[in-house]
Amino acid sequence: MSLIAVRNLSQTYGDHTVLERINLEVAEQEFCAIVGASGCGKSTFLRLLLSEEKPSRGEIHLDGAPLADEPTADRGVVFQRYSVFPHLTVMENLILPLEIRSSRLLGRLFGAQRRATKDKAEHLLERVGLSHVRDAYPKTLSGGMQQRLAIAQAIISKPKVLLLDEPFGALDPGTRARMHEIILALWQEEKMTVFMVTHDLKEGFKLGTRLLVFDKLRWDPHAPEAYGATITYDLPLDDRRSLPPELIEAASNEEPPHKPIFGNEGPRDVLH
């Protein structure tokens, strides 16, 4: 059975259709990379997965049950920015989910309990290479370190699904390559199911086991907001020979890495 099932999902704001008729089944331990041009609704899709918004139509099931209508601990998230709490040190950030779980009233542990929790977090802290800055505040960390902390904080509470919203978008290329290795290693170790929104197709190819391309199937030049995006390609990445040639070409295109590749190309019926 699939972990996530999306059925006939649409999202509209007034006359503005962002997403339409999305259907998707995702198995456990899949790493779905979601790519598409800016404004194609990939972040909206992630917000829907997170229950930050309610879909206009259709439904999303997690583990056979409809999604809760607010963000819950079964779905972890890492945003591009503001993902860690600035008033907590690295270690405090990391143990916060565990403290919240064990102490409903204070959300805080003391003494031996706190030490035991810290010991539990120690391994993960080492895994993401932040043991040497455990008592530092986020303001002193680099962007890459903050994102590593955010990832560790999200997975320490063992969510069923990890949602990443352009988590490496603000990082420089070298840092990003290191982050890729870390996230892949963690994904394999923790056997997580991951959705990652990225505007970088190469990143999607490198990390994903499955590539979801969001784009508009229909396009009315006189009313660009009339039709929403849907999943135009759903590619398993185990066998890359089966990929459409224009995608392989786009992915092997080194420069520039940030350029949205699906901007004005891709299959699209122009309506008149």
Added chain:
Amino acid sequence: MGRVINRRPGRGLQLLLGALPFVVLAAVYLAASDARLSINPADKLLPSLQSFTEAIDRLAFQPDSRKGTYILWADTAASLLRLCLGLVIATGIGLSAGVAIGLLPMVRAAFAPLVAALSMVPPLAVLPILFIVFGLGELAKVTLIVIGITPFLMRDLSMSVAALPREQLVKAQTLGASTWQIATRVVLPQILPRLIGGLRLSLGPAWLFLISGEAIAATEGLGYRIFLVRRYLAMDVILPYVAWITLLAFMLDFLLRRLSRRAFDWMPEEQRQ
């Protein structure tokens, strides 16, 4: 370096320039006082330095003939107690209401318009009502301070809660935090620096309301004293009292600033006040 906008004082010159207006003011005062006293030795408007030291000695270091208390210190204690009580109560209300209004959409919908309207009411206009309702005791004077500064604190704090990045609140929810846990572990610690800033801004109004309340009905207090001796044109008491009040206000502000520096080292430098 022809332009005046590019000419900056060095460290020594800066101190000198800063001290200069004080020295000039003091000199002008002494000259004027001297001139008046030489015409009329009984003049009360601009007392000499000697009358100041005598008045200060009488009020601060000699027990009062009737009550046996040291007037300046009794006044200071009474005023500071009222002020601090007012500040503490205002902080408690402002903080809890600010977090509730900023974080909970239902509470915001219900109370934000009310707070906006209340903060427009001039507190001194409410003073007669307070005296009628609470009598002439301590309660009315403390309540005036609370009413005077709480609406500002509430608005300031609820706005800084609302300004927290949406991502943080979503992230906290995905970590399993309840509304209460989000309020106490995510929101509250992050707006404490803002609270200190708001309190510092409220100190001026708080003193204003304190002295107004004391001027109208009190039996001791710094404001009571200066309004009492006004009847005898006792400038030798009023001016030292004003200077003392200024010094107290400055020290409170200084303490709050120190606290803010010490307590919130997680804040990025540019966000600190």
